[in-house]
Amino acid sequence: MKTELLLLGATLLCAAAKPLSKAAQRNKLLLVSFDGFRWDYDQDVDTPHLDQLLQDGVKAKYLTPPMLTMTSPSHFTTITGRWVEDHEVVHNMMFNAQTNQKVPHKQTLTRSEWWDNGVQPLWITAQNQGLKTASFYFPGGGANYSGQVVNRVVLEESGYPDDNETEWQQNIDQVMSWFSDEDFHLVTLYYGEPDNVGHAKGPDHPDRKKIIRQIDRTIGYLREAILRHGLGDSLNVIITSDHGMTTVKKRPQVDEIVLNKYLNLIKLASFEILDYGGFGILTPRPGREQEVFNALSNAPNLTVYKKHELPESFHLAKSRRLPPIVVVGDLGFNLNSRFIVYVNKGDHGYHSGEMDMKTIFRAFGPDFRRNFLSEPFDSVHIYPLMCRVLQIQPAPHNGSLTVTEGMLLHSGGSQRSRLSVALLLSTLLFMFTEL
Template sequence: MKLELSLVVTAAICAAAKPLSKAGPSRNKLLLISFDGFRWDYDQDVDTPNLDQLVLDGVKAKYITPPMLTMTSPSHFTTITGRWVEDHEVVHNMMFNTTTNLKVPHKQTLTRSEWWDNGVLPLWITAQNQGLKTASFFYPGGGANYSGQAVNRVRVEAFDHQDDNETEWRQNIDTVMSWFSEDNFDFVTLYYGEPDNVGHAKGPDHPDRKTIIQQIDRTIGYLREAIELHQLSDSLNVIITSDHGMTTVKKRPLVDEIILNKYLNLLKLVSFEILDYGGFGILTPRPGKQQQVFDALSKAPNLTVYKKDQIPQSFHLGRSERLPPIVVVADLGFNLNSRFIVYVNKGDHGFHNGEMDMKTIFRAFGPDFRRNFLSKPFDSIHIYPLMCKLLGIKPAPHNGSLAMTEDMLLPRGGSHRPPASLAALLLTLLTFAVL
């Protein structure tokens, strides 16, 4: 009798020591969520129980650094490609052409493949080429074709889409969960346009910004309930991040606002410009006028002007073929007005990515992530190889490094405790054996 019990106990111990095998592919699924304009410290002055719980249940980085440019489309495309902006060439939110003076608004640019398809493959396509099913829900770049290839399933924001509808936020989560649980998708990206809109309209210090952060926190809580409901807790990893931070725009009478036409005649000296767009501006001088434009702008206060071939290497912008010859970066909080002050935003981004107000968030949880793990800060470009590791695919060429993030992952095979039912059985057998 004792020998039989000993064999049973031994078998139970062996079973408890081994991770349970899962039906289907060994890889887990991955959801990447981006909350546009979520500054790294936005949850520190608001009651956020669900985000706080994520710190205990998963991984948190103190902050991450977006690429130069700290704008929505360039930054999101760096995350999904693992390439610097000078490589993927999505150098602005607006599609533009310096020869024809074409300027396409951001929402319309989202479906213009000629702006996104520059020879760099986003993760959706790389994963699909290795047999995975992928989808994009409102994520920038998802609505384009890449060398004729489209993402398996795509939803693109309408021009008049309302970004702060909490009911719709939950519906979007329900939809994405069904894509995972019913349609067996492997990788989905989900984008929300807040708190960026509130940050622009009201400023990062306005009470409405705190209100939208609480709405985001409730949405995180709903997400976790939906994961449980769809029985995805043991098979779905989730990364939550953003594209850039936000800072208060400095305005009169507190400061003298920048009006570039005070320092040079834009109509006579410049053939193309995009200004009035936060802290980053681009200009194409007329033939033979580049040095004159550079010299004039160098005398303007509260900004730094660069010739493209002299941009600091740390910006990872200088090799871009699409970027115009003159780049202007304003000091934190100063907007780049062109001829008049027409800028109404109270908060903005586009400033130097070294500024703390431009840093953003990183949270992650799921079966492959450690629990209660605080990661050192890192650049957002390193998210790409992490996602490839989670999906078990070979990355496309990229500029990131898995060494920056792999310590947040569990050892291969995981270290999960045995199910409660198995532990209870083991305890019962051991007790019976003692008796």
């Protein structure tokens, strides 16, 4: 009888182990970001390839970016799974409030001292566990992290046009060859549109619809390239963005918020960035913080915060780098410190709770379910999902896999298999003790 039970147990254990071998198959991951792709940009444009992704994969109703709704802070939250107050990339511009240094956005992308604050991005975590990773234009990819760099990096040249469709396709071909010919496991790919068009023309302009059609064709090209390179059974793709876009309110309908009208910035402030969309920061001169706060509280169409009193939901108050005063404009109202000529017709940087700041999430590939519509979630939760897909141990993060695990075909598969094995072993042990 015991021999028969041993044979039965061995058979059941082998059967239970099969899902483990399935789960152990390590697939690859491509993360694609289209800067400034608002959550509803595909709803007034014919986008057959984006529409097909819902049938062939996962779509979230929308994604909530972190505060701040800016390119660098949001992208770094995605690739680290940390809130902005933890990873400390608190602005698109590198700055130093003590020296008044301000480094333009494109130059900031290669300044490691801005990015390397003790938080480990996914590229480095994956490399430390034996995977090969690459960054193609992705914010943060060009930095050095405690002496470690991403295996392969392509940096975007300053002033280079972002909307060349032929180059978009060439970039995809390059990335596909990294996966198929050089066995890369993780690649992050960034496109600067539709953000540029949204700023220059506004989210309601026909040119915004034109660039969305171009993005849709690019997604179609990506799917064809995946098959052409034989990656259909091994490559997962996540498509997302960093923030949305809203129409900037202009004269004569509204007045621009010129903050120097409400306080003397030269006398009361030692540092400020108050002309960058809907978000501003300011360091008062010693002993003048309350005076600055009171003066800005009188300005219309904005909310002023002392840093330590920021709402907990912002996940900004613990930042050491952020200056003491934070200003957030009402949706569509742009901030101006003194005399900056502001030409944008669309902008971001506003409260992440505003629907115009929400963005997109799509995913498809061998590990994702098909025809699955997800409820909205915060972008900080993408990180643990990527770690699960890559089957690596995540670094400390603020996300939760429980938010996104239902998107996966084998969500919790290995855990369920281990539980099944444990249950079988305990059952067999019980049966042996009864004999």
